Amino acid sequence: MGKALEKNIVKGGGFLFNHPHFTEIFIPEEFNDEQKMMAKATQDFIDKEVFPIVNRIDALEEGLMPSIMSKAGELGLLGVCIPEKYGGLGMSFNTGMLIADIVASTGSFTTAFGAHTGIGTLPILYYGDNTQKEKYLPRLSSGEWKACYCLTEPDSGSDANAAKTKAILSEDQQHYLINGQKMWISNAGFADLFIVFAKIENDKNLTAFIIEKSFGGITMNEEERKMGIKGSSTRQVFFNDTKVPVENMLSSRQNGFKIAVNILNIGRIKLGCGVINACKQIANQSTQYANDRKQFGLSISSFGAIKQKLSQMASKTFGIESASYRAGQDIDDQVHILLEQGYSEDEAKLKGVEEFAIEAAIIKVHGSDVLNEIADQGVQVYGGMGFSEEAPMARAYRDARIAKIYEGTNEINRILLVEMIIKKIAKGIFNLNDELDFFNTGMIHEGSFDAAPLSKEYKAIKDLKKATLMIVSKALNSFGTKINEEQEVLINISEMVIETYVAESTLLRTLKLINQSGAASAELFINLTKLYLYNAVRKSKNAGYEALACMIDEDKELDSLLTVMNKLTAYHHESTTKLSRNIADEMILQNKFPYTLYS
Numbered sequence: 001m002g003k004a005l006e007k008n009i010v011k012g013g014g015f016l017f018n019h020p021h022f023t024e025i026f027i028p029e030e031f032n033d034e035q036k037m038m039a040k041a042t043q044d045f046i047d048k049e050v051f052p053i054v055n056r057i058d059a060l061e062e063g064l065m066p067s068i069m070s071k072a073g074e075l076g077l078l079g080v081c082i083p084e085k086y087g088g089l090g091m092s093f094n095t096g097m098l099i100a101d102i103v104a105s106t107g108s109f110t111t112a113f114g115a116h117t118g119i120g121t122l123p124i125l126y127y128g129d130n131t132q133k134e135k136y137l138p139r140l141s142s143g144e145w146k147a148c149y150c151l152t153e154p155d156s157g158s159d160a161n162a163a164k165t166k167a168i169l170s171e172d173q174q175h176y177l178i179n180g181q182k183m184w185i186s187n188a189g190f191a192d193l194f195i196v197f198a199k200i201e202n203d204k205n206l207t208a209f210i211i212e213k214s215f216g217g218i219t220m221n222e223e224e225r226k227m228g229i230k231g232s233s234t235r236q237v238f239f240n241d242t243k244v245p246v247e248n249m250l251s252s253r254q255n256g257f258k259i260a261v262n263i264l265n266i267g268r269i270k271l272g273c274g275v276i277n278a279c280k281q282i283a284n285q286s287t288q289y290a291n292d293r294k295q296f297g298l299s300i301s302s303f304g305a306i307k308q309k310l311s312q313m314a315s316k317t318f319g320i321e322s323a324s325y326r327a328g329q330d331i332d333d334q335v336h337i338l339l340e341q342g343y344s345e346d347e348a349k350l351k352g353v354e355e356f357a358i359e360a361a362i363i364k365v366h367g368s369d370v371l372n373e374i375a376d377q378g379v380q381v382y383g384g385m386g387f388s389e390e391a392p393m394a395r396a397y398r399d400a401r402i403a404k405i406y407e408g409t410n411e412i413n414r415i416l417l418v419e420m421i422i423k424k425i426a427k428g429i430f431n432l433n434d435e436l437d438f439f440n441t442g443m444i445h446e447g448s449f450d451a452a453p454l455s456k457e458y459k460a461i462k463d464l465k466k467a468t469l470m471i472v473s474k475a476l477n478s479f480g481t482k483i484n485e486e487q488e489v490l491i492n493i494s495e496m497v498i499e500t501y502v503a504e505s506t507l508l509r510t511l512k513l514i515n516q517s518g519a520a521s522a523e524l525f526i527n528l529t530k531l532y533l534y535n536a537v538r539k540s541k542n543a544g545y546e547a548l549a550c551m552i553d554e555d556k557e558l559d560s561l562l563t564v565m566n567k568l569t570a571y572h573h574e575s576t577t578k579l580s581r582n583i584a585d586e587m588i589l590q591n592k593f594p595y596t597l598y599s
C-alpha cells in the first residue's frame with residue numbers, strides 16, 4: 001500500500017480533478033463511541049415509538065405525529081446540530097447526517113423530522129440574530145414547538161423566486177402584513193412556527209420571515225391526499241393579513257432567496273443520506289422473505305435472479321453510505337478550516353456546506369434514485385405480496401417516491417451540479433485543459449498510489465474521470481456559454497459525475513478498511529466495491545454515449561469519440577455472477593443486510 005498522504009484541502013467538486021488517497025476520506029466505520037451511541041439511541045427510539053404504530057401514523061391520527069416529535073425532542077434528537085447554548089447537543093454536521101440516516105426508515109416520520117430539524121429550524125440557526133435564536137431555538141430543539149417551511153406556491157415550485165406572497169410594511173412601521181398562498185407545506189397541520197418567504201412590496205427577491213402561529217391570520221386547506229408518506233402532514237397554507245413584527249424578518253430584506261437556496265443545500269444532503277437505513281431495512285426484509293418463501297420446493301433466495309436483486313441492494317446501499325459520510329466529513333473539515341481563518345461559527349457552517357454544494361446535489365439525487373430502485377426490487381422479491389398492503393414493501397415503494405421530487409427535483413439538482421462544475425472551471429478554480437493534458441500524457445499524478453488489491457478498479461475510476469471531463473470539454477467546445485440550454489447533455493454528464501463520485505467513495509472506503517484490517521477480513525467490501533464499480537461504469541458509458549449522440553451530428557467524429565469512450569469504460573470484472581452470489585450468500589446466511597455498523 002502506498003505511503004499515506006497528508007490530507008489535502010478538499011475543494012467541492014475537486015474529486016473530478018484529483019485522485020485522493022484513502023487516508024483523506026472519512027468512512028462510517030470511524031464514527032466515535034459518542035456518535036455510535038447517538039445512532040443506537042435513535043434506532044431504539046424509532047423501534048419503540050415509530051415502527052409499532054406506522055398504520056396509525058399513516059392514518060393521520062389526530063395529535064399522533066406531534067406527540068412523537070415531542071418525544072424525539074425530549075431525547076435530544078431534534079437538536080443534534082443546534083449549539084448547547086440554545087438547548088441542542090452541539091454535535092457535528094456528520095453526526096446530523098448519521099441521525100438523518102437512522103431516521104430514514106420511518107417514511108412519514110422521516111419527512112416530519114426532516115422538515116422540522118432541517119428546513120424548519122436551520123434558517124433561524126444560520127440566519128437568525130441572537131434574539132431570534134434565543135427565543136426560538138430552545139423551543140424547536142426541545143420539541144415544544146414544531147416548525148415548517150413555506151416556500152412553494154401553486155405557481156412557483158422549482159422557480160421558487162417567482163413566489164407571489166406579499167409583505168407590506170404597516171404605516172407605523174412596526175410590522176409587516178403578509179398575504180399569500182403556500183402549497184405542499186410539510187408539518188403545516190401541527191406547526192407552531194412557520195418560516196415564510198415573501199416579497200416585500202415590489203421587490204425582485206424574496207425576504208424570509210419567522211411567523212408564529214399565534215400571530216393569527218393563518219388558515220389551511222385539508223390534508224393533501226398523497227401517493228406516499230401518508231402520515232406526514234402536508235397542507236396548503238394561506239396568510240391573510242398576518243401581522244408579523246418587523247423584528248421577525250430573518251437576515252435582511254431580499255436575502256430570502258439566498259437563505260432558501262442555502263438551507264435547501266443542507267436539507268438535500270441530509271435527504272440523500274436519509275435514505276440509507278430505509279435501504280437497509282428493505283434489504284433486511286427482502287432477504288428474510290426470500291429465505292422464508294418457497295417455490296419449486298426451494299427458498300426463492302436460492303435463485304440467481306433473487307440473489308442478483310439482494311446483492312444490488314447491498315452494493316447500492318454501500319455506495320450511497322460511503323459517499324454521504326465522505327461528503328459530510330469534508331463539510332465538517334471545511335468548517336474547521338474556516339473557523340481557524342476567523343469566520344464566525346454561522347458563517348463557517350454555511351460556507352462549509354456551500355463549498356460542497358456539488359456533493360450535496362450528488363447525494364440528494366443518488367440517494368433518492370437508489371432508494372427508489374431498491375424499493376422497486378423489494379416489491380419484486382415479494383412477488384404478489386409486494387403489491388399487498390399486508391406486507392411492508394407497498395408502503396416502502398410509495399414512501400420512496402417523494403424523495404426524487406422535494407428539496408429541489410432531481411432534474412433541477414442534476415442540472416445545477418453540472419452547472420456548478422462548469423462555473424468553477426470558468427472561474428479557474430479547476431483547470432480542465434491541464435487535467436485533460438495530464439490524462440492524455442498518462443503521467444502519474446502526484447496523488448496516485450498503489451491501490452492493490454483494487455488497482456484495476458482504481459484505474460477504472462481514473463478512466464471514468466477522464467471520460468467525464470472529455471464530455472464536459474466537448475460540451476463546452478460545442479455550446480460555449482449556451483451550454484445551459486442543453487439540458488439533455490447536462491443530465492447525462494450529471495450521471496457520469498454522480499457515478500464517479502460514488503464509485504470512488506466505495507473504493508477509497510474499502511482500501512481504508514483493507515489498510516486497517518487486511519484484505520481477507522474486507523472480502524465482503526471488496527465484492528461490494530467491485531459490483532458497484534461494474535454498474536457505475538456501465539451506467540456512465542451509456543450516459544457518455546447519450547451525451548455524445550446529443551452533441552455530435554457528424555458520423556466520423558462521433559465514431560472516434562465513441563471509440564475513446566469505449567476504451568475509458570472498458571472495466572469489467574471476471575465474473576459478476578460470482579461477485580453477486582458471494583454478496584447475496586452472505587446476506588442469505590445472516591438473514592439480513594450483510595454488515596452492521598452501529599450495534
Ligand SMILES: Cc1cc2nc3c(=O)[nH]c(=O)nc-3n(C[C@H](O)[C@H](O)[C@H](O)COP(=O)(O)OP(=O)(O)OC[C@H]3O[C@@H](n4cnc5c(N)ncnc54)[C@H](O)[C@@H]3O)c2cc1C
Pocket residue numbers: 115148149150151152156157158159183184185186187226234402405406407408409410411412487
Ligand atoms: C409531499 C411534499 C412535501 C413538500 N414539502 C414542502 C415543504 O415543506 N415546503 C415547501 O416549500 N415545499 C414543499 N414541497 C414542494 C416541493 O419542494 C416542490 O413540489 C418541488 O420543488 C417541485 O416543484 P413543483 O411541484 O412546482 O414542480 P415544477 O417546478 O412544476 O416541476 C415539474 C417538473 O418540471 C421539471 N422542471 C421544472 N423546472 C425545470 C427546469 N428549469 N429545467 C428542467 N426541468 C424543470 C421538474 O424537475 C419536474 O419534473 C413539498 C412537495 C411535496 C409533494
